[in-house]
Amino acid sequence: DTAVSQTPKYLVTQMGNDKSIKCEQNLGHDTMYWYKQDSKKFLKIMFSYNNKELIINETVPNRFSPKSPDKAHLNLHINSLELGDSAVYFCASSQSAGQGDNQPQHFGDGTRLSIL
């Protein structure tokens, strides 16, 4: 009965490869997010989708491409992986009635990406 689930939990790959991380939520939320947590534990938002529409797109290299096939899923595809992409990536979701809503975000357990 996991609320926000991410797969895989660990991802080890070589520089230059392309990889995807999947996220699914069963909370009935309509907004989903991707965050990046670096080695110093600093968390920064990358993207946010509301009802499959991109609403937040922070300064992220265009090698990162989110895809939301439906409200319950938000996947993250990364092309041409670089050493600096090593981090923990968190998916989150919330229920939003509109812009600037105040519902808290629920986080998955993270995907630890290591680039060799």
Added chain:
Amino acid sequence: AQSVTQPDIHITVSEGASLELRCNYSYGATPYLFWYVQSPGQGLQLLLKYFSGDTLVQGIKGFEAEFKRSQSSFNLRKPSVHWSDAAEYFCAVGAWGAQKLVFGQGTRLTINP
């Protein structure tokens, strides 16, 4: 732009002692404020939130936080910590409501037996 500062990177307290984790924010409008906890290898769990109203908010696991607008602070407190409270604690301010969270650097809490 909004920002959050957690001045203490690492705090160690004895089990049973009281705890206060500091958080200062910078945001031009009325802030939405949150405290999350992250246990090793886990995601973030919401401890409590402040949107409006009573400036002292109660959360889960016996935590509370007080919003002080004059000091731009939202400090987290617990009267008596347990060994299971050892974790990383993050303060966050919601820019554009709660849909864009800006996090502080985190405070790592260690509990001495």
